[in-house]
Amino acid sequence: xxxxHRSRGPSTRAVHAGExxxxxxxxxxxxxxxxxxxxxxxxxxxxxxxxxPKGEYIYSRMGNPTVRALEEKVASLEGSExxxxxxxGMAAISTVMFTLLRPGSKLVxxxxxxGGSSGFFTRILEPWGVEVVWxxxxxxxxxxxxxxxxxxxxxxxxxxxxxxxxxxxxxxIARAVELGHAAGAKxxxxxxxxxxxxxxxxxxxxxxxxxxxxxxLGGHGDTTGGVVTGPAELxxxxxxxxxxxGGIMDPMAAFLLLRGIKTLKVRVExxxxxxxxxxxFLETRPEVRLVNYPGLESNPYHEVATGQMSAYGGMxxxxxxxDLSAAHRVVDTLDLIRIVxxxxxxxxxxxxxxxxxxxxxxxxxxxxxxxxDGLIRLSVGIEEIEDIxxxxxxxxxxx
Ligand SMILES: *Cc1c(COP(=O)(O)O)cnc(C)c1O
Numbered sequence: 251x252x253x254x255h256r257s258r259g260p261s262t263r264a265v266h267a268g269e270x271x272x273x274x275x276x277x278x279x280x281x282x283x284x285x286x287x288x289x290x291x292x293x294x295x296x297x298x299x300x301x302x303p304k305g306e307y308i309y310s311r312m313g314n315p316t317v318r319a320l321e322e323k324v325a326s327l328e329g330s331e332x333x334x335x336x337x338x339g340m341a342a343i344s345t346v347m348f349t350l351l352r353p354g355s356k357l358v359x360x361x362x363x364x365g366g367s368s369g370f371f372t373r374i375l376e377p378w379g380v381e382v383v384w385x386x387x388x389x390x391x392x393x394x395x396x397x398x399x400x401x402x403x404x405x406x407x408x409x410x411x412x413x414x415x416x417x418x419x420x421x422x423i424a425r426a427v428e429l430g431h432a433a434g435a436k437x438x439x440x441x442x443x444x445x446x447x448x449x450x451x452x453x454x455x456x457x458x459x460x461x462x463x464x465x466x467l468g469g470h471g472d473t474t475g476g477v478v479t480g481p482a483e484l485x486x487x488x489x490x491x492x493x494x495x496g497g498i499m500d501p502m503a504a505f506l507l508l509r510g511i512k513t514l515k516v517r518v519e520x521x522x523x524x525x526x527x528x529x530x531f532l533e534t535r536p537e538v539r540l541v542n543y544p545g546l547e548s549n550p551y552h553e554v555a556t557g558q559m560s561a562y563g564g565m566x567x568x569x570x571x572x573d574l575s576a577a578h579r580v581v582d583t584l585d586l587i588r589i590v591x592x593x594x595x596x597x598x599x600x601x602x603x604x605x606x607x608x609x610x611x612x613x614x615x616x617x618x619x620x621x622x623d624g625l626i627r628l629s630v631g632i633e634e635i636e637d638i639x640x641x642x643x644x645x646x647x648x649x
Contacts, residue, residue, distance in 0.1 A: 261515040267326035268319040280319040282505045286310050316501040320508050327446040330479035332524050334489050336435040339462025341497030342476030349491040355378025355406040358548045360387050362414035387419040390392045401433035416567045416603045417620045418542040418628040420551035426457035448517045465505050465594030473506040521564030525630040531567045537646045539569040569628040574623035583648040586641040593629035601627045
């Protein structure tokens, strides 16, 4: 662990944690250890590595120095004892769930999860024998009665994501932790939308925090990865399961992610500033019915977000005044902002949930979920705000 950085600020950690000057060559960047196995000089060294291991590298599915550097960097940023990198956000999520759940376990999950996660719960965990109970995020703004009822006489795991996709709801994490722990559940939070810069779920009592590194941490839309952070003992268990399941990160991806994370704080801050300006701009436009952004004073989640986040994030969504074809017209008129089914990169991108993440629902089902046909999700990048606003103005003028 890179304990020497723990007292330093997040941007200092993002730059320095996990980095070491290579002792033999003096290389300043962490080398890409592009190797599957590691050889041994003597039979004794081989025997020691297997029988009396002292952290030797043996085989890259079990550990790799480039991947390890990334894990140390993220652990330091998230303020966790340890971290484990995986091939994707979904590899991280599925490996955690297979570590903490068994057939017969009870999982309580907030709705509005990333589609891959909710799909994994219903397609894999339920047939495996896990009881999955769903809770609406909105209902938790009250006294927590709905969550209490879902947890019932006990649960093994409470799973949350905040802010949520694509409606940017905010879960009151401290309350969820309190009620979840009282019911005997471990709390797992997917903090991808917030990043370690804006929100510290471990400090709020969450047991395990997961990120899709593909999004803000990588930050350039060029690499897929995931990470699990939490107490050392738990991470060791998840690591054993990852070695069994095989969804490991490769060294080249780890190198790109190490590089991307160095600028995380400046990127996230710029995205947040831009997103707030865009949200305020959209709120004033007659072509826009609704803007979902917790940074707006008018947003129902503003207070909860202010209490647990240092800024409101780079994601927002808005509903154009019209149907799906109106949304198509706006989107197809844009020039700078491209249509991209991902988020968290340096460039501003958008997605129409009705024809992507939520296409399996009917129009009325989507409406009821707060995902109407005219909803556009924006992932706000770091470009000059004037350029993004000008593009949006051109788009809205198409209505
Ligand atoms: C993208 C995403 C995931 C899945 O990550 P992958 O790296 O694509 O596997 C999980 N959760 C959230 C919130 C995401 O945005």
